[in-house]
Amino acid sequence: MALNVNDPRRIVVAAGLAAFAAGCSSAPAPLDDSDKIVRATIRLLASEANTVCVDRTTSGKPLEIFANMASGPPEVRHLVGWSPPRPLGAPVQQVSRGDALTPMSTRLAEPGGDGARLPPLEQFRLNGAARALMRQRVLDAVTVRPEWAPRVVARPWLVNRFDPGCAPRYVVSPPVRAREFAFVTVKADHWGVTYALSPVAGDWRPVAEWSRWLY
Template sequence: MVGIAATVLVGCGSSERPLDDREKIVRSVLGLLVSTGKPVCTDDQTAGDALAEFREMALAPRASRADLRWHAPLPLRPDARVTTQDIKRSEFNNEKLEINEPGVRKDALPGLEQLQLDGAAQRLGKSVGTIKESVAVRRSWAPPGVVGRWWPLNRLRRDCWPRFEISDPVRDRELAFVSVRAEHWGTLYALRQTSGEWRVTAEWSRWLY
């Protein structure tokens, strides 16, 4: 009986499974977003194609892609002076509303890293052999300051601003990409796996929705 009880206790103590790669990738991105010290309100399930905008811009004329570069990653935080509701209201009333552009950064990564990341994003953007799975954002592993809720609730709550939307991660063994939308801004993060952990290492030029 003592042996059986000990076995049961050991089983209960080890019930929390380790995070898989998908969860580690999303946790790393959330950790960067919340590093500003401000709370992050997000849906409790990732959704969407991480590389959709990258593929679209890759087809644009060369002049349109001149300023698209990879940079050191920074946490995305939209302009607080214009909300999504402001945009909808201006469209309904046919009013002019100016939104600050994300701006062009001058700290692009070296050329070789640009080529490596561009090549990896183009390769992983093709569906063949690419791992694309949604991730449930769980309170048990989300960084402090991150609140994940069922998506309809986030759209009803006034305190969920800005609302962050995290894409499904796309990855191979060493590289991963996750896009993030926050109200009217969006960006793409690149992650690398090192010693079993995933770390955000680069950010593509931000875009405006």
């Protein structure tokens, strides 16, 4: 039996076919600045690692540690600063087997990093930008796409926590950004670092890292 042009069944079928065709032909949504900032951070993390196991959704506060340090006493502020960016590789925990008098214990290694500090003018610019943004509302969460970098495994938080092969577990914060700088914090197990990024030719790239810390 032929369907009339105005038959509701024909309208439903046509709408379904149109939606299916649109879904098949649609390209991935273009990346916005927040996506590009997190992508650049992920690529830095993956540049010296066999596999980067990262939570699929960003979470946390990108400048929380910086804000705490910036409001600390002068002797604390003197110990921290900006250095060239390096991947955050969580060091292997050091295990002491102990003996009859000393029980076996595990000690966290220092997180490394803190190479040669950037020149004073760059320190001044980065500190000024971070202070201006540290109270800013965090941008919307970003979904990490595994195709952003080779050897990246991006999965939900719960899946990563129950997979013994997922170590270290990287957590990337949403970015805060202004015209010249953006900031993202990365945590891996007990180590953390804040990266500063700058726009370059329509994309973003890491330009500095804040002193690393244990938490």
